[in-house]
Amino acid sequence: TGSTRPQRLLRAVQKNATQGDPQSVINAIDHFCRHKEWAMNVGDEKGSILDSVVSEVNPSTALELGTYCGYSTVRIARLLPPGSQLITLEFNPAYAAVAKQVIGWAGLQDKVQLVEGPSGDLIPQMKDLFGVQSFDFVFLDHWKDRYLPDAKLLEECSLLRKGSVLLADNVICPGTPEYLEYIRNSPRYESRYFKSHLEYTKVEDGLEKSVFLG
Numbered sequence: 581t582g583s584t585r586p587q588r589l590l591r592a593v594q595k596n597a598t599q600g601d602p603q604s605v606i607n608a609i610d611h612f613c614r615h616k617e618w619a620m621n622v623g624d625e626k627g628s629i630l631d632s633v634v635s636e637v638n639p640s641t642a643l644e645l646g647t648y649c650g651y652s653t654v655r656i657a658r659l660l661p662p663g664s665q666l667i668t669l670e671f672n673p674a675y676a677a678v679a680k681q682v683i684g685w686a687g688l689q690d691k692v693q694l695v696e697g698p699s700g701d702l703i704p705q706m707k708d709l710f711g712v713q714s715f716d717f718v719f720l721d722h723w724k725d726r727y728l729p730d731a732k733l734l735e736e737c738s739l740l741r742k743g744s745v746l747l748a749d750n751v752i753c754p755g756t757p758e759y760l761e762y763i764r765n766s767p768r769y770e771s772r773y774f775k776s777h778l779e780y781t782k783v784e785d786g787l788e789k790s791v792f793l794g
């Protein structure tokens with residue numbers, strides 16, 4: 581039984597990145613995905629947009645839906661102010677196991693809570709499990725047909741407050757048409773589209789930033 585792509589990605593991080601240096605972890609993953617094997621990380625181009633939104637929001641509590649190998653987890657966590665927390669949900673235990681090691685290699689484990697399971701079950705438990713009142717920032721990067729139901733679930737569970745920012749990956753490719761339709765037409769959100777490209781390719785993709793108005 582050979583290795584999986586996430587395991588090969590982790591080996592590239594352990595070989596080429598410096599422990600405790602998040603930027604070197606990011607660079608190692610981008611190099612691996614551009615020159616060795618494509619993987620569904622948000623990537624460097626969309627990652628820079630993610631960085632600018634996270635820096636602008638400067639969240640105390642952040643939620644990531646879809647950890648995968650932890651690339652965007654590291655991008656977000658490295659920018660968080662001291663004392664803030666990022667909760668990241670992953671459905672696939674094999675992905676979660678790799679992500680935990682990538683996050684650890686970056687030295688960001690104290691800022692990150694990695695939780696395994698489906699978002700639909702876990703979101704209603706956020707207050708009880710982690711004592712979260714509300715999220716200042718949410719990065720949606722999981723099943724594309726779960727973006728809409730989970731945005732509604734966050735509202736219903738009072739996990740969003742006036743000014744909370746949702747940032748959604750892949751709104752063009754693979755695409756999240758129902759989510760875009762809802763969020764762009766809802767009076768409860770102010771949305772903006774950041775045109776970019778599918779990670780490590782020339783294919784169009786983009787991020788949708790939506791501010792909850794309360």
Ligand SMILES: O=C(NCCCCc1cc2cnccc2s1)c1cc(-c2ccc(F)cc2)cc(O)c1O
Nearest residue numbers: 620646669670671697698699721722723750753754
């Ligand atoms: O599927 C994508 N991401 C989701 C996979 C995670 C599943 C989870 C479900 C779940 C449920 N609950 C909690 C946690 C989680 S994690 C994805 C796919 C592409 C892509 C792939 C092929 C292609 F040709 C073009 C684009 C690009 C991307 O940037 C992606 O993000």
Ligand SMILES: [Mg+2]
Nearest residue numbers: 622721749750
């Ligand atoms: Mg994505």
